[in-house]
Amino acid sequence: MMRHGAGSDWSVRKAGAGSTGASEAAGPRRVRRSRDSAHRCPLSEGSEHSSERTHSNSPGRQPAPHPSARTRPRFPGGSIMDATVAEYIRRTVLKMPKDEIKMMLQKWGFLSEAQLQTLNFHQIKDNISHEVVQLCEENSADIKQAAALDIIYNHIYQNKRMWSVYQMKKSGEEDEYFDIADFKKKFKRRIRSALKNVTITFKEYEDNAIWIRVAWGTPYKKPNQYKPSYVVYHSQTPYIFISASMLKSNLPLLCQALIVASNYHDIREMELRSHSLNSLKDIVFKRYSQNFETYTPKPLQGGNVEPENADIRIIHENGREKERIHRLNQEAFGSGPQPQLEFAQYKLETMFKSGPKMDVLDKKEPFRCLVKFSSPHLLESLKSLAPAGMADAPLSPLLTCIPHKARNYFKIREKKKSFVSP
Amino acid sequence: MSVLRPFDKLPMLNSCALLLVGSDEAIQQKLAEAMLREKRSFNISIHLATSLPLPSERDHLRPRIDMVVFMIDIKSKYSLKNVETSLAYVDASFFLGKVCFLVTGVGRVNACSIETNAVCKLAEAYCSPVLFCELELEGIRAATAQRLLRMLQICAGHIPGVSALSFVSLMRNSNVD
Numbered sequence: 001m002m003r004h005g006a007g008s009d010w011s012v013r014k015a016g017a018g019s020t021g022a023s024e025a026a027g028p029r030r031v032r033r034s035r036d037s038a039h040r041c042p043l044s045e046g047s048e049h050s051s052e053r054t055h056s057n058s059p060g061r062q063p064a065p066h067p068s069a070r071t072r073p074r075f076p077g078g079s080i081m082d083a084t085v086a087e088y089i090r091r092t093v094l095k096m097p098k099d100e101i102k103m104m105l106q107k108w109g110f111l112s113e114a115q116l117q118t119l120n121f122h123q124i125k126d127n128i129s130h131e132v133v134q135l136c137e138e139n140s141a142d143i144k145q146a147a148a149l150d151i152i153y154n155h156i157y158q159n160k161r162m163w164s165v166y167q168m169k170k171s172g173e174e175d176e177y178f179d180i181a182d183f184k185k186k187f188k189r190r191i192r193s194a195l196k197n198v199t200i201t202f203k204e205y206e207d208n209a210i211w212i213r214v215a216w217g218t219p220y221k222k223p224n225q226y227k228p229s230y231v232v233y234h235s236q237t238p239y240i241f242i243s244a245s246m247l248k249s250n251l252p253l254l255c256q257a258l259i260v261a262s263n264y265h266d267i268r269e270m271e272l273r274s275h276s277l278n279s280l281k282d283i284v285f286k287r288y289s290q291n292f293e294t295y296t297p298k299p300l301q302g303g304n305v306e307p308e309n310a311d312i313r314i315i316h317e318n319g320r321e322k323e324r325i326h327r328l329n330q331e332a333f334g335s336g337p338q339p340q341l342e343f344a345q346y347k348l349e350t351m352f353k354s355g356p357k358m359d360v361l362d363k364k365e366p367f368r369c370l371v372k373f374s375s376p377h378l379l380e381s382l383k384s385l386a387p388a389g390m391a392d393a394p395l396s397p398l399l400t401c402i403p404h405k406a407r408n409y410f411k412i413r414e415k416k417k418s419f420v421s422p
Numbered sequence: 423m424s425v426l427r428p429f430d431k432l433p434m435l436n437s438c439a440l441l442l443v444g445s446d447e448a449i450q451q452k453l454a455e456a457m458l459r460e461k462r463s464f465n466i467s468i469h470l471a472t473s474l475p476l477p478s479e480r481d482h483l484r485p486r487i488d489m490v491v492f493m494i495d496i497k498s499k500y501s502l503k504n505v506e507t508s509l510a511y512v513d514a515s516f517f518l519g520k521v522c523f524l525v526t527g528v529g530r531v532n533a534c535s536i537e538t539n540a541v542c543k544l545a546e547a548y549c550s551p552v553l554f555c556e557l558e559l560e561g562i563r564a565a566t567a568q569r570l571l572r573m574l575q576i577c578a579g580h581i582p583g584v585s586a587l588s589f590v591s592l593m594r595n596s597n598v599d
Binding site: 321322388389391 | 441444445446447448455458465467468469472473476477480501504
């Protein structure tokens, strides 16, 4: 069935390429731009793109491939790589830092060692990317391999993305044995039953993390490979880490597919977001150093030893106070390194209180306050506030509860208690 | 004995004691080290405190304090509040030239949280001079250390003919009267 129509995001006219049954079917003629008939792809090429069912030829919003893509010689008798796949691979290679390209291509494993030897990694990145694309052509890469390369890049540079945490709930059954193949099958089936135009790629890593990359399309458009969503799932835990693309409308479908595939019955978004995926894992898996109640309330001696070369003419009068602050800090934050968060946000849904003279403000509610703390490493900076003399110790529990409550978005409502989080 | 009094103890021979009160200990330490590096002919002990009152258990070990310097970080409202609450624990007779306000961090103009007006009003209310400095620069740190040392010598009475009361001349604004 040949689809043609509005809003496709293929920017390259491929003469009959990939349309199932195109060369035989009497489809409408398309005006070709400067392409000659030698670029006509064999019919069989279309069915190899297993993850895409429909193709269309009108220009769309995806970036145009490099001009050289159209004029590169084709290998006679060999399969021809899709120009958009070529462009996507090229752009993924361009994203990588020059001294890491070789390592990532080796991890990818799609190009043989012999092929990698032929690459010159000392030229400018633009040329390296062209050479890589040419080698991929020889091996006829398709979108699956391109997606795998993208996952490798994003796994190494995971901290460039913003991750949100979701928690799944079981309905109380026992944990069954987790079958990865079953998970993948159910996931793909659930997504494809709602949306045909998707590219789904899986990769498993040693720490039991399953990475899923989903590129979304619409019923009429091919998947947009440049804005995929990433999901990280540790199969023995109920937590899912999602780095959503701009297309938020696909989030419900993604969540549904995840619950179905992993045999849970509900999923909810936790109010926890950060760029550092490992820190999010540390928080929800409780891998950071927490403070446990010790039997002896007094701190162990030896923590605050003055350095031997301290000048005896400088006398620190508030040694006890320093110790108290240090102890309170240890109680609040623990002694190890803190998970890395970039911000904490408090939305105040309390009434704005003003002086008695400004009774206009009492009647209406002109302000709603949002307090946001940002830092390259929020928890460490909170921990160092009191020792640096910038705040009283102990710090407000609103700040110190962040890792324990596994959240950095709070809503503060009017209540008799000090604060309430939903 | 929580209030600091200037003349409740006997002085030691050829010695001075300085008390720095401020919320940022690290910068106090740096300033104290800069002062100790200067050449001088007398013994000195520098006491660092984050706030007053000083803990009473060390009282018998402490010498007579000759000068108190309140350090305010212009980037931190907290430090100003800290100094304001500590001022209550200083006896009124200290404010006859033996107290000085030191405002630090003035090099970072875009991070100011305290208005210099507020500090100047505070200093006026307590009849004490204000010095502005940027202690993160080594040159200015050394210069400030030298100034404070000189003031400390005068406050301790080591300079014949000059007493701490003459510091009131530091406060006279040439534009006024």
